[in-house]
Amino acid sequence: MIPPAGASGFVLAIDIGGTKFAAGLVDASGQVLTAERVATPPGAKAHTLWKTLLTLIEPLVVNGPGLGVGVGCGGPMRWPEGVVSPLNMPGWRDFPLRAALAERFPGVPVRVHNDAICLAAAEHWRGAGQGVRDMLGMVVSTGVGGGLILGNRLVNGPTGNAGHIGHIIVDPDGPECGCGGRGCLEAVSRGPALAAWALGQGWTPGSSEPGHPEAEEASARQLAADAASGDEIAERAMTRAGHALGIAVASATHLCDLDLVTIGGGLSQAGPLLFTPLEEALRTHARMPFSRRLRVLPAALGQQAGLVGAAALILAPDRYWTAPV
Amino acid sequence: MIPPAGASGFVLAIDIGGTKFAAGLVDASGQVLTAERVATPPGAKAHTLWKTLLTLIEPLVVNGPGLGVGVGCGGPMRWPEGVVSPLNMPGWRDFPLRAALAERFPGVPVRVHNDAICLAAAEHWRGAGQGVRDMLGMVVSTGVGGGLILGNRLVNGPTGNAGHIGHIIVDPDGPECGCGGRGCLEAVSRGPALAAWALGQGWTPGSSEPGHPEAEEASARQLAADAASGDEIAERAMTRAGHALGIAVASATHLCDLDLVTIGGGLSQAGPLLFTPLEEALRTHARMPFSRRLRVLPAALGQQAGLVGAAALILAPDRYWTAPV
Numbered sequence: 001m002i003p004p005a006g007a008s009g010f011v012l013a014i015d016i017g018g019t020k021f022a023a024g025l026v027d028a029s030g031q032v033l034t035a036e037r038v039a040t041p042p043g044a045k046a047h048t049l050w051k052t053l054l055t056l057i058e059p060l061v062v063n064g065p066g067l068g069v070g071v072g073c074g075g076p077m078r079w080p081e082g083v084v085s086p087l088n089m090p091g092w093r094d095f096p097l098r099a100a101l102a103e104r105f106p107g108v109p110v111r112v113h114n115d116a117i118c119l120a121a122a123e124h125w126r127g128a129g130q131g132v133r134d135m136l137g138m139v140v141s142t143g144v145g146g147g148l149i150l151g152n153r154l155v156n157g158p159t160g161n162a163g164h165i166g167h168i169i170v171d172p173d174g175p176e177c178g179c180g181g182r183g184c185l186e187a188v189s190r191g192p193a194l195a196a197w198a199l200g201q202g203w204t205p206g207s208s209e210p211g212h213p214e215a216e217e218a219s220a221r222q223l224a225a226d227a228a229s230g231d232e233i234a235e236r237a238m239t240r241a242g243h244a245l246g247i248a249v250a251s252a253t254h255l256c257d258l259d260l261v262t263i264g265g266g267l268s269q270a271g272p273l274l275f276t277p278l279e280e281a282l283r284t285h286a287r288m289p290f291s292r293r294l295r296v297l298p299a300a301l302g303q304q305a306g307l308v309g310a311a312a313l314i315l316a317p318d319r320y321w322t323a324p325v
Numbered sequence: 326m327i328p329p330a331g332a333s334g335f336v337l338a339i340d341i342g343g344t345k346f347a348a349g350l351v352d353a354s355g356q357v358l359t360a361e362r363v364a365t366p367p368g369a370k371a372h373t374l375w376k377t378l379l380t381l382i383e384p385l386v387v388n389g390p391g392l393g394v395g396v397g398c399g400g401p402m403r404w405p406e407g408v409v410s411p412l413n414m415p416g417w418r419d420f421p422l423r424a425a426l427a428e429r430f431p432g433v434p435v436r437v438h439n440d441a442i443c444l445a446a447a448e449h450w451r452g453a454g455q456g457v458r459d460m461l462g463m464v465v466s467t468g469v470g471g472g473l474i475l476g477n478r479l480v481n482g483p484t485g486n487a488g489h490i491g492h493i494i495v496d497p498d499g500p501e502c503g504c505g506g507r508g509c510l511e512a513v514s515r516g517p518a519l520a521a522w523a524l525g526q527g528w529t530p531g532s533s534e535p536g537h538p539e540a541e542e543a544s545a546r547q548l549a550a551d552a553a554s555g556d557e558i559a560e561r562a563m564t565r566a567g568h569a570l571g572i573a574v575a576s577a578t579h580l581c582d583l584d585l586v587t588i589g590g591g592l593s594q595a596g597p598l599l600f601t602p603l604e605e606a607l608r609t610h611a612r613m614p615f616s617r618r619l620r621v622l623p624a625a626l627g628q629q630a631g632l633v634g635a636a637a638l639i640l641a642p643d644r645y646w647t648a649p650v
Contacts, residue, residue: 134482148580148581150480150482150487151647155475155476156582157475157582157583158458160582161582162580162581162582163580164579165580166579167579167616168493168576168579168580169495169576169610170497171497179612181575181609181610181612182609184579243497247494247497250492250494250506251493251494251580252580254491254493254509255473255488255493256480256487256580257481257484257486257487257489284507285507287504287505288486288489288505288506290482290489291486291492322476
């Protein structure tokens with residue numbers, strides 16, 4: 001549903017990632033009124049990426065962008081300037097996404113933040129973290145990221161990079177990480193790292209669906225499916241990921257005195273296969289009286305969480321857009 | 326110097342620890358006008374501890390406590406109530422320190438916070454962190470603690486326990502920690518743990534001062550002295566502590582996007598013996614572009630830092646006393 005001309009109280013929300021672009025209109029209650037998505041053109045140059053985005057959003061804004069434009073985008077980026085260089089989109093290097101959108105939509109605020117931050121804001125605003133004062137919203141998928149909410153407000157940090165729980169060190173002598181470091185949570189628990197580890201242990205992808213060649217992709221999704229069907233190596237891989245997550249969550253709650261951690265992203269769909277070892281490691285390591293209260297919950301918002309969080313940058317700026325002016 | 330009757334602009338600051346009680350008058354510039362200290366009576370009951378404190382402070386307040394009373398005290402405590410149960414003072418269990426002081430000093434604010442938090446506030450207010458927006462102030466001594474300053478304000482957390490970097494996990498399979506967990510920074514890098522580790526490796530305390538029997542105490546101070554004199558085992562112990570500190574600092578800066586970490590406490594006196602391996606581990610693990618800017622500095626304030634930080638709770642409450650009302 002497109003709001004009629006002159007309607008207010010809604011925003012244009014955009015979610016930009018390496019696999020898809022999504023855009024939608026979101027109202028003040030956090031409801032996604034309408035949404036569209038398109039696959040990210042692989043290997044595209046800057047101009048093609050921008051045209052793809054415009055083609056996606058123009059049908060949504062026939063009556064204007066409402067109160068403003070909120071954008072979640074893969075990092076890294078220069079923040080709050082919104083000059084983006086998403087890891088999986090080499091066509092955009094120092095692309096002035098915020099400025100380009102501001103030119104297209106003059107007169108309304110345009111705000112760009114990291115996609116993991118937007119997911120955390122979404123869970124706090126309208127998801128599993130509603131009413132919680134201090135929380136970390138995590139996403140465990142191709143990467144491991146997060147956003148930190150302290151005292152009911154998003155913590156940005158001076159460079160907009162607070163919340164990078166994927167680079168808490170869980171195993172100092174562990175695997176090399178894409179960041180150049182070693183033993184980061186992301187290096188252990190990101191989907192591709194898990195699948196690679198399982199392959200190294202002798203995992204045969206698709207063990208749960210013999211005779212289905214399409215199930216033989218060595219993906220984290222397949223790994224979770226095989227683990228759910230009792231594949232022992234796949235189960236051990238999920239346990240390994242869960243333990244690493246529990247260690248990182250224990251460290252985070254000791255440092256930040258958290259009430260809640262939410263976990264979303266593809267791998268969180270594995271349910272108890274991931275959450276049980278996570279809780280086990282967390283309860284082993286988080287023994288201070290104050291840290292025992294921490295709850296860990298699956299993220300409550302689904303695929304549209306990215307749009308909801310991007311909308312929150314505009315619709316609830318007192319909590320989610322505390323950028324230096 | 327005791328300010329004259331009717332003078333304002335100063336406060337009564339109190340620093341309560343397992344080895345000593347300190348108290349002083351601190352002016353608005355953070356200057357300690359006068360200070361007294363007394364050894365903590367070992368094994369004393371609640372009433373004796375309270376009388377010891379009163380005896381210490383009464384000569385300071387002949388002309389009143391000034392603008393209020395700020396207190397740093399060993400944890401744990403119920404915060405912001407200031408009901409304290411310092412680990413090393415079994416005589417105080419759920420002792421209502423804030424209420425007792427408020428009864429003695431009616432009409433002025435009385436504020437109690439963790440001693441490590443006060444040290445961090447002191448470094449931010451008047452020490453190595455002046456003008457820095459986002460920092461962690463650490464103390465490495467008998468324990469390992471800290472306080473977190475984000476966006477120029479002390480982060481308390483809902484229970485007043487934010488900043489517990491001593492319980493970031495640096496070695497998941499490492500030594501048991503006093504908190505009940507395993508592999509915490511404190512379990513590796515606190516002074517007594519270091520000394521015990523070195524003894525286990527064959528360290529002979531006082532190797533640097535043969536013939537000085539008083540130098541044969543197996544303390545962290547002695548360990549640092551022996552390391553400085555080239556004792557190889559003592560050097561390895563300091564390296565071990567520094568590496569663990571660097572790993573924890575890397576995790577903290579990834580999560581909180583910090584500009585600065587300050588390190589005080591007895592062990593920080595070891596200088597390069599501690600800071601060089603710390604930097605080495607930090608630069609190995611903190612490779613994200615945003616985390617490379619982090620600086621690590623020795624704390625700038627000396628023995629009186631605890632009093633300065635306690636005073637800050639009263640003199641700069643917009644930054645250091647953001648307790649829920």
